[in-house]
Amino acid sequence: MISRWTTAVLDTDLPGGWAVARSPEGFLYDDNGALFPRDWLKRQDLSILAEHGIGHLDGEPVYLLELHSALDIPGCNWKGLRAFMLEDDHTLFKVLGYAAQIGTWAREHRFCGSCGQRMSQVPRERAMYCDACELRHYPRISPSMIVLITRGDEVLLARSPRFVTGVYSTLAGFAEPGESAEDCLVREVREEVSIEVKNIQYVGSQCWPFPHSMMLGFHAEYASGDIVPQEDEIEDAQWFNVRDLPPLPASRSIARYLIDLYVARRLGHAEPVLPG
Ligand SMILES: NC(=O)C1=CN([C@@H]2O[C@H](COP(=O)(O)OP(=O)(O)OC[C@H]3O[C@@H](n4cnc5c(N)ncnc54)[C@H](O)[C@@H]3O)[C@@H](O)[C@H]2O)C=CC1
Numbered sequence: 660m661i662s663r664w665t666t667a668v669l670d671t672d673l674p675g676g677w678a679v680a681r682s683p684e685g686f687l688y689d690d691n692g693a694l695f696p697r698d699w700l701k702r703q704d705l706s707i708l709a710e711h712g713i714g715h716l717d718g719e720p721v722y723l724l725e726l727h728s729a730l731d732i733p734g735c736n737w738k739g740l741r742a743f744m745l746e747d748d749h750t751l752f753k754v755l756g757y758a759a760q761i762g763t764w765a766r767e768h769r770f771c772g773s774c775g776q777r778m779s780q781v782p783r784e785r786a787m788y789c790d791a792c793e794l795r796h797y798p799r800i801s802p803s804m805i806v807l808i809t810r811g812d813e814v815l816l817a818r819s820p821r822f823v824t825g826v827y828s829t830l831a832g833f834a835e836p837g838e839s840a841e842d843c844l845v846r847e848v849r850e851e852v853s854i855e856v857k858n859i860q861y862v863g864s865q866c867w868p869f870p871h872s873m874m875l876g877f878h879a880e881y882a883s884g885d886i887v888p889q890e891d892e893i894e895d896a897q898w899f900n901v902r903d904l905p906p907l908p909a910s911r912s913i914a915r916y917l918i919d920l921y922v923a924r925r926l927g928h929a930e931p932v933l934p935g
C-alpha cells in the first residue's frame with residue numbers, strides 16, 4: 660500500500676500520534692522502521708532540544724523530536740538521512756527529509772539574527788518569531804540548478820572530488836541573489852566546465868533535503884567551447900556516448916532522472932518517472 664503524507668503544523672501540547680527522533684547521528688530506527696509511538700518515545704531518557712508537529716501519515720499525526728545527542732535504546736539504532744534515501748520506502752524518506760529540514764532550520768534559528776534575542780515557534784505556522792524586534796524566520800529553501808548538457812548522442816558528465824569513486828553526474832549549483840534560473844545555469848556551466856550552452860529546457864524539480872535544496876532540473880544543448888574543469892570543484896568532465904555511460908548517481912536523484920530521460924528519448928525507450 661502507498662502511504663499518504665501531508666505536511667502540517669501540529670500542536671505539540673496534544674498527546675499521542677507517531678514521532679521520529681533525530682540526533683546528530685541521524686534518525687532512530689528499529690525493525691519496524693523510524694516511526695515510534697510518540698508517548699512511548701517521550702518516556703525514554705531523551706535530551707530533547709525541540710519538538711515539532713510536522714504532518715499526517717495516513718491521517719495519523721507525526722511529530723519530530725529534535726535531540727541534543729543520540730542515546731542507546733535497546734533494539735534501536737541511528738542512521739543518516741542518505742541511508743534512508745537509498746532504501747525502498749519513498750514515503751518514509753519524504754517524512755524524514757521534511758523532518759530533517761524543519762529540525763535543522765529551527766535548530767539554527769533559536770536566536771534572532773537581527774537582535775540576538777531567543778526566538779520562539781509561532782503556533783499554527785512554520786515560523787520562528789522574535790518578540791523583541793517582531794522578526795519572523797521561515798524555513799530556508801535554497802534554489803539550485805541542475806543541468807544535463809547534451810550534444811546529439813553525447814552527454815557531458817562530471818566528477819566532483821566528493822563523489823563515490825567512478826561516479827559521474829550532471830552539473831549543479833546554487834542560485835545567487837540577482838539571478839534567474841537560466842542565469843544561474845549559464846554561470847554554473849561556465850564556472851565548472853567553461854563551455855556555453857543553448858536551448859535551455861526546464862524538465863522538472865525535486866526537493867533535496869541535503870540540507871535544504873530545491874533542485875530545478877534542465878536539459879541544455881552544447882553551444883561552444885572546450886571543457887576546462889574548474890580547479891578543486893571538478894575532478895574530471897567528459898562527453899559520454901548515451902550507449903556507453905560511466906557509473907551514475909543514485910536512482911532517486913534528479914541528476915539520474917535527467918540522464919535516464921535523455922537516454923530514453925535518444926534510444927526510443929520508455930521514459931522514466933521523476934522521483935518525488
Ligand atoms: N538531487 C540531485 O540529483 C543533486 C543534488 N545536488 C545538490 O545541489 C546543490 C548544489 O550543488 P553543488 O554543486 O554542491 O553547488 P555549487 O556548485 O554552487 O558549489 C557548492 C558551493 O556553494 C556554496 N554554497 C553552499 N551552500 C550554499 C547556499 N545555500 N547558497 C549558495 N551557495 C552555497 C559553497 O561555497 C559550496 O562549496 C547541493 O545541495 C547538492 O547536494 C547536486 C547534484 C545532484
Ligand SMILES: [Mg+2]
Binds near residue numbers: 831
Ligand atoms: Mg556544483
Ligand SMILES: [Zn+2]
Binds near residue numbers: 773
Ligand atoms: Zn530580534
